[in-house]
Amino acid sequence: MENLKITIGRLTLKNPLIAASGTFGYGEEMARLCDLSGLGAIVTKTITLEPREGNPPPRIVETPAGMLNSIGLENKGLKDFMFNKVKFLEKIDARIIVSIAGGSMAEFQTLAETVSGLRCVAAIELNLSCPNVIHTLQSSRYQLIAQDRKATAAVVRAVRKKTRLTLITKLTPNVTDITDIGKAAEDAGSDALSAINTILGLSIDIRTGKPRLGRIVGGLSGPAIKPVALRCVWQLSRAVKIPIIGSGGIMTGSDALEFIIAGCRAVQIGTAHFIDPEASSKILDEIKTFLRKNRIRDIMSLVGTLAGKGD
Numbered sequence: 001m002e003n004l005k006i007t008i009g010r011l012t013l014k015n016p017l018i019a020a021s022g023t024f025g026y027g028e029e030m031a032r033l034c035d036l037s038g039l040g041a042i043v044t045k046t047i048t049l050e051p052r053e054g055n056p057p058p059r060i061v062e063t064p065a066g067m068l069n070s071i072g073l074e075n076k077g078l079k080d081f082m083f084n085k086v087k088f089l090e091k092i093d094a095r096i097i098v099s100i101a102g103g104s105m106a107e108f109q110t111l112a113e114t115v116s117g118l119r120c121v122a123a124i125e126l127n128l129s130c131p132n133v134i135h136t137l138q139s140s141r142y143q144l145i146a147q148d149r150k151a152t153a154a155v156v157r158a159v160r161k162k163t164r165l166t167l168i169t170k171l172t173p174n175v176t177d178i179t180d181i182g183k184a185a186e187d188a189g190s191d192a193l194s195a196i197n198t199i200l201g202l203s204i205d206i207r208t209g210k211p212r213l214g215r216i217v218g219g220l221s222g223p224a225i226k227p228v229a230l231r232c233v234w235q236l237s238r239a240v241k242i243p244i245i246g247s248g249g250i251m252t253g254s255d256a257l258e259f260i261i262a263g264c265r266a267v268q269i270g271t272a273h274f275i276d277p278e279a280s281s282k283i284l285d286e287i288k289t290f291l292r293k294n295r296i297r298d299i300m301s302l303v304g305t306l307a308g309k310g311d
């Protein structure tokens with residue numbers, strides 16, 4: 001039997017597959033469509049302190065080899081999470097990572113402190129990289145926290161003070177140098193990095209001359225972004241010592257293995273779940289078959305084994 005177990009900070013996962021935030025809800029609805037037992041962990045839809053309605057429709061559009069979304073962090077807020085979502089999460093076998101986004105340092109801290117008190121929560125993912133909202137911690141309308149090393153470090157430091165749980169910082173590819181931001185998060189106390197969130201994009205209907213999304217721009221995900229994501233995680237793996245969790249267009253076991261070879265200790269599956277809710281189980285089977293065929297006993301022995309050095 002091959003060993004698929006991996007650790008990220010204080011978190012141990014039975015396998016490296018994680019459901020990506022915003023593509024798996026809070027697990028309950030997906031449990032009706034697929035078997036959750038194949039997943040190492042689930043990242044919840046990002047929660048905010050207060051409920052958010054999200055952006056005006058349309059909020060989803062298909063693109064060649066991907067999709068654009070401008071959901072805008074629609075969620076029912078922290079109280080609803082505590083009263084209505086936790087009950088189900090307590091029952092499942094996969095580890096739970098709660099994704100949080102705050103409008104201020106105090107909000108980030110309240111969210112982190114509150115979810116840290118829940119027995120079923122194993123880790124926190126800081127969503128500093130959603131391209132579909134105005135980040136009130138930043139000055140410009142489209143600037144994300146994870147586009148600014150100082151703001152990233154400040155949030156990580158503030159949250160670090162409020163939780164002993166494994167802290168994961170989710171980065172955006174919409175930057176000149178992702179390693180600069182990754183290093184800032186590492187220095188500020190993040191236990192791991194998650195990369196990448198979606199890439200800001202635009203789709204236009206030429207018949208009407210209008211954008212296809214209500215907010216005009218949105219985040220691109222799916223196979224179209226895989227090479228960008230792979231490049232980002234590979235660069236990060238050479239720049240930081242903390243584990244990297246990769247995401248961006250993973251649809252198959254071989255996609256997931258590419259991320260692991262590029263330097264990721266775990267991977268997140270997002271858009272693939274919209275096409276096939278069982279995607280993660282299939283990806284896990286494909287990884288197991290690959291390991292068996294190639295007589296690789298431990299998935300960890302593949303992490304960061306990309307041949308060639310680059311510049």
Ligand SMILES: Cc1cc2nc3c(=O)[nH]c(=O)nc-3n(C[C@H](O)[C@H](O)[C@H](O)COP(=O)(O)O)c2cc1C
Pocket residue numbers: 020021022023045046069071073099127130170196197198220221222223225247248249250268269270271272
């Ligand atoms: C509809 C949709 C909603 C998303 N919502 C969130 C979210 O709430 N928080 C977050 O951190 N990422 C969110 N993401 C980004 C995904 O978690 C993931 O990082 C990204 O889509 C890249 O992976 P993929 O190509 O496998 O989907 C969302 C993505 C999609 C497609």
